[in-house]
Amino acid sequence: MLRRMEIEKVLVPVSGNCVDGEVIRLACEFAQKSGASVCAVYVIEVERSLPLDASLEQKTAEAEEIVSRAQELALEYGYHIDTGLLQAREAGPAIIHEAVEGRADLIVLGVGYRRRLGVFDMGNTTSHVLKEAPCHVVLYREPAAPGSAE
Amino acid sequence: MYIVVVGAGAAGFYLASLLSREKQDVVVVEQDEEAAERARRQLDVAVVVGNAAVPKVLWQAEVQRADLVVAVTGVDETNMITCFMAKELGAKKTVARVRNPEFSSYLLVGAKSPHGPRKVVRPKSLGVDLFVNPEHEAAREIVSILSGLYVTSMEEFAEGRVQLREFKAVSPAVVGKTLEQIPFPRPCVVAMLSRGEDMLTPSGNEVVIHGDRLHLLAAKKDMDELGAIFEVPRHPPRRVVIFGAGTIGFHVAEALEKRGVQVKLIEKSIARSQEISAKLKRTVVVQGGGPDRELLSDEGVAQSDAFVAATGDESLNILAGLVAKNVGVSKNIVLVDKPEYIPLAEAVGVDVALSPLLLCGSRIARYILHGGAVSVALLGKEDAQVIEFIVGPSARVSKHTVGEIDWPKGARVGAVIRGDDVVIPPDTTPIQPGDHVIVVSALSVIPSVERIFKSA
Numbered sequence: 001m002l003r004r005m006e007i008e009k010v011l012v013p014v015s016g017n018c019v020d021g022e023v024i025r026l027a028c029e030f031a032q033k034s035g036a037s038v039c040a041v042y043v044i045e046v047e048r049s050l051p052l053d054a055s056l057e058q059k060t061a062e063a064e065e066i067v068s069r070a071q072e073l074a075l076e077y078g079y080h081i082d083t084g085l086l087q088a089r090e091a092g093p094a095i096i097h098e099a100v101e102g103r104a105d106l107i108v109l110g111v112g113y114r115r116r117l118g119v120f121d122m123g124n125t126t127s128h129v130l131k132e133a134p135c136h137v138v139l140y141r142e143p144a145a146p147g148s149a150e
Numbered sequence: 151m152y153i154v155v156v157g158a159g160a161a162g163f164y165l166a167s168l169l170s171r172e173k174q175d176v177v178v179v180e181q182d183e184e185a186a187e188r189a190r191r192q193l194d195v196a197v198v199v200g201n202a203a204v205p206k207v208l209w210q211a212e213v214q215r216a217d218l219v220v221a222v223t224g225v226d227e228t229n230m231i232t233c234f235m236a237k238e239l240g241a242k243k244t245v246a247r248v249r250n251p252e253f254s255s256y257l258l259v260g261a262k263s264p265h266g267p268r269k270v271v272r273p274k275s276l277g278v279d280l281f282v283n284p285e286h287e288a289a290r291e292i293v294s295i296l297s298g299l300y301v302t303s304m305e306e307f308a309e310g311r312v313q314l315r316e317f318k319a320v321s322p323a324v325v326g327k328t329l330e331q332i333p334f335p336r337p338c339v340v341a342m343l344s345r346g347e348d349m350l351t352p353s354g355n356e357v358v359i360h361g362d363r364l365h366l367l368a369a370k371k372d373m374d375e376l377g378a379i380f381e382v383p384r385h386p387p388r389r390v391v392i393f394g395a396g397t398i399g400f401h402v403a404e405a406l407e408k409r410g411v412q413v414k415l416i417e418k419s420i421a422r423s424q425e426i427s428a429k430l431k432r433t434v435v436v437q438g439g440g441p442d443r444e445l446l447s448d449e450g451v452a453q454s455d456a457f458v459a460a461t462g463d464e465s466l467n468i469l470a471g472l473v474a475k476n477v478g479v480s481k482n483i484v485l486v487d488k489p490e491y492i493p494l495a496e497a498v499g500v501d502v503a504l505s506p507l508l509l510c511g512s513r514i515a516r517y518i519l520h521g522g523a524v525s526v527a528l529l530g531k532e533d534a535q536v537i538e539f540i541v542g543p544s545a546r547v548s549k550h551t552v553g554e555i556d557w558p559k560g561a562r563v564g565a566v567i568r569g570d571d572v573v574i575p576p577d578t579t580p581i582q583p584g585d586h587v588i589v590v591s592a593l594s595v596i597p598s599v600e601r602i603f604k605s606a
Contacts, residue, residue: 043267052265055256057256060270063270068274084269084270085272086267086270087258087267087268087269087270088268093267097267098267
């Protein structure tokens with residue numbers, strides 16, 4: 001189905017965890033098929049005790065490293081991608097905001113296999129993006145560790 | 151790699167020298183005829199004479215095909231303009247030496263809604279991939295050294311699981327013994343042995359003499375125990391005296407006071423003393439002149455855990471470090487400009503001599519990295535590097551034991567990190583894809599080492 005989609009812009013939220021590599025690969029594959037541009041974005045979440053405009057040098061430097069790594073990974077797949085950093089209270093709404101502002105046609109995001117209170121939990125960010133995204137969303141979930149799935 | 155180094159001052163000359171010895175293709179751009187001639191005569195590089203802020207000069211240096219442009223002139227603005235233009239002309243990566251932190255800071259751009267996400271405007275998007283600030287690098291290194299049980303230089307690999315530390319041989323447990331005879335309590339590799347100005351790749355029958363410096367590679371968890379055979383472990387310093395309140399002295403004092411260390415800063419200039427005193431809340435700033443015994447005794451250097459000499463004058467720093475030692479401080483750290491002064495300073499009684507230039511070079515070397523490498527550290531002056539590789543599924547080393555691989559002369563494996571385990575060779579287990587392998591290598595054979603880690 002994605003082959004038939006008109007995709008011009010792909011947004012890839014990255015978080016610095018193990019699924020980043022796979023979502024970048026997937027995004028590059030989708031983008032290559034239609035010649036779309038890819039932008040990897042990292043959201044620096046600001047705790048409520050600080051102003052939204054707080055200068056978070058350490059976190060920003062870490063975020064910079066994460067998006068740089070995403071850019072290098074994409075280059076390994078022969079694709080040059082743009083990167084961006086956002087600072088927001090929560091990652092989910094910031095991703096949606098960026099998708100709307102940047103007119104993204106597709107969001108590719110990844111989620112680790114995590115269980116909470118005995119059931120699989122995809123986390124607030126992923127559920128928010130799935131609920132609110134105005135465009136297509138492709139979700140990649142890492143394989144469950146042996147014996148961890150129900 | 152094709153690398154353009156802009157500026158042939160101390161930093162540019164050092165970097166060009168380092169990179170050319172690594173067999174990189176280096177072009178130096180320098181405005182000053184005399185400095186350009188020195189680079190042309192002493193280094194194996196091409197030299198373009200001219201102002202790098204002029205596009206024509208950059209074009210002449212062929213920045214359009216450069217894998218890396220390193221701008222290290224003494225002027226921040228020139229370095230930044232050079233990087234912007236080089237990037238625009240087609241250079242793949244750019245590095246600028248910038249002293250003013252305001253040039254390299256992030257900028258937050260507000261959203262339409264007050265609750266909306268802020269966009270972080272990064273210097274990178276303006277054409278500079280990496281900002282290097284030698285003063286900040288030096289301050290960070292000093293704080294890192296002062297934070298451990300041993301006041302020694304340290305580098306970390308494999309996300310901190312492996313450390314490389316330098317220890318001075320003064321204890322009877324090591325002096326006069328061959329490396330094989332030293333009762334190392336935990337597995338480790340002596341990556342390099344510095345003797346005066348010489349760096350030796352030691353074999354097991356090398357006899358350690360008093361004053362030698364051993365660069366030990368081992369699991370982080372074992373390093374404290376290993377260090378105990380060289381010196382008595384001390385608690386991280388609680389009282390530190392810093393001589394010189396320049397940028398480095400200030401940053402070290404600022405970082406240490408945040409960690410609860412009692413800091414005393416001695417500064418010659420009255421104006422600078424007042425300025426620093428207003429900025430630092432818990433540091434005692436003393437206005438004082440040269441490093442005479444009386445001054446240092448009066449300011450309680452003997453009762454301090456460490457003394458840091460960080461003025462802009464390397465001779466004064468060495469002298470101050472020696473006077474502090476003479477007064478009774480247990481550890482001294484001094485800053486020198488020229489990397490070649492490090493062994494000299496350490497030979498006359500300085501515990502740790504650091505060169506911001508060398509740290510800056512190390513930072514850039516780490517940025518350039520080597521095919522598939524994830525971390526790099528320079529050893530000694532600049533003769534060797536410790537490089538961390540992650541083994542790819544089709545790498546030539548994959549499925550072979552360390553002993554089966556034909557390592558080039560001057561290179562050897564220091565550690566293999568498999569999952570959470572740190573394995574110090576000899577190891578008979580085949581290297582697996584995903585393993586981190588830490589290699590100690592002479593600069594001249596690094597390209598051969600890289601080939602081993604490339605796909606078959």
